[in-house]
Amino acid sequence: MxxxxxxxxxxxxxxxxxxxxxxxxxxxxxxxxxxxxxxxxxxxxxxxxxxxxxxxxxxxxxxxxxxxxxxxxxxxxxxxxxxxxxxxxxxxxxxxxxxxxxxxxxxxxxxxxxxxxxxxxxxxxxxxWGSTSIAVNTELLPKETITKAVDLWKPELKGRLIMPNDLREVIGIGLKTLGYSINETNPEHLEKAYQQLQKLMPNIRVFDSDSPKQALLAGEVAAGLVYNGEAFIANSENPAITYIYPPEGFSLWxxxxxxxxxxxxxxxxxxxxxxxxxxxxxxxxxxxxxxxxxxxxxxxxxxxxxxxxxxxxPSPEMVAQGEFLDHLDADTLKLYEQYWVQLKTH
Amino acid sequence: MKNSSRFRQLLIGSTYTWMVVLALIPYLILFIASFLLPGDDQLVQSGLSFSNYQHLISPAVFSMARSSILLAGVAALLCLLVGYPFAYILAQSSAKVQPLMLLLVMIPFWTNSLIRTYALVMMLKANGVINQVLMALGLIEMPLQLMYTQTAVFIGLVYTLLPFMILPLYAALKAVDPRLVEAGRDLGANWLNTFFRITVPLTTPGIIAGCMLVFLPALGMFYVADVLGGARSMLLGNYIRDQFLIYRNIPMGAAASVTMTVAMGLMLLLYFFASKRLNREAMQ
Structure with missing residues (x-):
């Protein structure tokens, strides 16, 4: 041996x-x-x-x-x-x-x-590069229903949204609607974003990062946060699915x-x-x-x-509000994790 | 004769080597890692600590455990309700048909369960097969919301795990001495009575085995709930995966994994003793 x-x-x-x-x-x-x-x-x-x-x-x-x-x-x-x-x-x-x-x-x-x-x-x-922003199926929703990120919180969207199964993106959109950075480290701002997102949970039907275009194309959801590559494919199969860059900001990769x-x-x-x-x-x-x-x-x-x-x-003006995800320090990541788990376990 | 014993040793030896290299050693590494801490420079940091296990005692983890156990428990119950009649019919059918029926139970099993879960998406989605058939038949006007519901998750779990229920039940039902059932009938018991007072008690070991075989894997099948249920709630499996892949907290993920394995091991042990006792009672 x-x-x-x-x-x-x-x-x-x-x-x-x-x-x-x-x-x-x-x-x-x-x-x-x-x-x-x-x-x-x-x-x-x-x-x-x-x-x-x-x-x-x-x-x-x-x-x-x-x-x-x-x-x-x-x-x-x-x-x-x-x-x-x-x-x-x-x-x-x-x-x-x-x-x-x-x-x-x-x-x-x-x-x-x-x-x-x-x-x-x-x-x-x-x-x-690419972005993570809002796709809207205009066959199911009038175009003016969603023009800003905060519109996702509208009560008529109950159970009709898709979100990435990704804590940075979901907490990121909460932070953006409150005017904070997607790389926020201030615990108070994170707490506020968590409270904001709790109110969004009833509107979310699916969390999917693998193939969100499926749910959009099947009409299971009417709108949501998706990667632009997915939105591009969905849009080429069904032109009614549009993609907007909200004025509050969004994440870029x-x-x-x-x-x-x-x-x-x-x-x-x-x-x-x-x-x-x-x-x-x-x-x-x-x-x-x-x-x-x-x-x-x-x-x-x-x-x-x-x-x-x-x-x-997108034109440079369209992506001007976009922000790149940066790495978070271990303590901040723990906070993100804690809020993410709380959102999903209520 | 010497040759065949050497062949046997080789065969048994290779199985043990396989188990040690691919199961025991990785698991020991996981076990050791569960007592370490995540490091800044390395993936883990040396030093003994129970803090990972302490962190597991939190309302969030309890809530995940409760959802996981509930999901697996209901899945086992549903599998029993669907599987028992099937196994019963299977055991009663002619000896020619039985292998064919068993084969039909086993065939889907050869395909990876993740692929079968995605295949179910094609069936269940709003413009999927089920809705299209129902609409073509004029039974419904609007597509049913099947995807991303609790129902879809149970359909997925039952579909994936049903063979685990059917096989032990079939084995138990085959072992029931038909003379006992006949005796019951002769003594005036109707079908319902013989079924519940003779067949069911005699197949209890099969029922327990089937439930265990469904319940334990179901505890870990978080991807079925993710793909079919929309990932709105978190299960223990999600938690363990995220610790490894997202938070890079390998010791924490290891601790959660070890705890889950120990809990499952205890259940298996319990099952082992229960079935032993049942067997002894049956002997007497």
Missing amino acids: KNIVQAVLMAATVWALTTSALASDKVLNLYIWSEYIPDEVVADFSKKTGIKVNISTYDSNEAMYAKVKLVGKGYDIVVPSSDFVGLMRREGLLLPIDTKKIPHFSLVAPRFVNQSFDPNNGYSIPYM LDSFCIPKGAEHLEAAYAFMDYVLTPKVSAAISEAMGYSSPNTKAITLLPEAMKKNSIVN
């Missing part, structure tokens, strides 16, 4: 030594959300640069975070959402990025750079390229980030994936129908 263990350990060491010896900058280990980059884009990058891209995928920020934190090597680029950029940056899990080495970085719209979760983009390069601590192919990582930010590539990605590109030049290259669609490409 002991011999076997020794043999396995030796094999592992030999393997580790040879792989690190082979580690040249002609390889890029990309760790990204599943179905989040078209194969053609990756193939084209490899053809142009001779860099082989190894892709591994994840389906939650938490999974990616745990791997980077516990294993700490083997990836050259990860793609966290804004709040996880904040968390990983603060915990020292990311390597600084020199934006001067990425010429196309200048094309990123001002709306997406220098945000609170990563001032001056010292650690993150925006990849794709942004996924960014980051270089995790322990990355070994920095040159390849920089080359990849710059390549993705070239307008043609960014546009191709946005079109294939159905999410919005933060690249100003890329938007002009999109097909007309997508360019005009305010669900995927």
Whole structure:
């Protein structure tokens, strides 16, 4: 038995030594959300640069975070959402990025750079973004029923709303209608938001983050808070389902390229980030994936129908009220959790 | 002969290795983690503490436990009401038909229960199969609200767990000596009387086994309530998942999971002793 263990350990060491010896900058280990980059884009990058891209995928920020934190090597680029950029940056899990080495970085719209979760983009390069806002089925509700976030509290919407099954988004809309930040840390404001949301509970029929478009399309719910990607699909199947950006504000998400601590192919990582930010590539990605590109030049290259669609490409004025989710400190997250559990257990 | 005994050892040995590596060791890690604290730099922090278990004693957790137990209990009862007549008919039918009927009970079981739950969404939703059929038949004018109701959750649980009820009941009913039923009839008892005074008492171990087999998994099937019920209330399963995935509080999730497992283990132990006693009584 002991011999076997020794043999396995030796094999592992030999393997580790040879792989690190082979580690040249002609390889890029990309760790990204599943179905989040078209194969053609990756193939084209490899053809142009001779860099082989190894892709591994994840389906939650938490999974990616745990791997980077516990294993700490083997990836050259990860793609966290804004709040996880904040968390990983603060915990020292990311390597600084020199934006001067990425010429196309200048094309990123001002709306997406220098945000609170990563001032001056010292650690993150925006990849794709979207919003969580209000979808309304105008077949079931007159258009003027919901124009503001606070309209969701109207008594005639009893049992007719859908919400994400996500404490940050639900507590976020409560905070926004009271004029607070979605990243609020003040316990008194959180308490008020909780009381506000208690009054919203009778109106909520479903909490669903997986496929909220189903309930909307089936007519099970008349309106609610959904991700713009879901609203986009629902709207393309039924144009009566519209998407509004309430004046009180809403949450924005942004996924960014980051270089995790322990990355070994920095040159390849920089080359990849710059390549993705070239307008043609960014546009191709946005079109294939159905999410919005933060690249100003890329938007002009999109097909007309997508360019005009305010669900995927809202005007800067429309998203001015949006706010990015940032990471919360452990004590504040406990408060959010406590209120979320209370909302759901009454 | 030596060869076959070596083969047997290998077979048994591999089963034990499998159990130790994939069940015992992960569970021990979970058990140890439940006494640690969440860390800032690492996922857990060393130091012994019972605070996770203390945190479990809260009104919110009790409320979740109550909802979970109520849901699982009603699901077990409904499964019994649906499953007993089926198992009874199954045990009475001809020996040729029985394997076929058992096969029909088992086939859906081969599909992942999450997929079957999503399939139920297609049946139950406002423009789903059930509503379309009822409307085409002119039985209803407006679609029924089936999705996101308590009824939908019970339909989902009963549908998923019914085989667990039918199989032990079938085994128990097959074991009932038909001469006892005949004796009852001969002595003038009507069908109802023989059923409730002979068949039901003799199948009690099967009833208890079926109820346990439905109740225990139902306690953990939070996704059925999420997908079909609209996730408006929180169950113990949701709580454990969220501790791991959202709050990154692995020790807390581990403590909740260990507590739930211990509670289930106690119930199984209780069942074990109860069935032993029943068997002894039956022998006498």
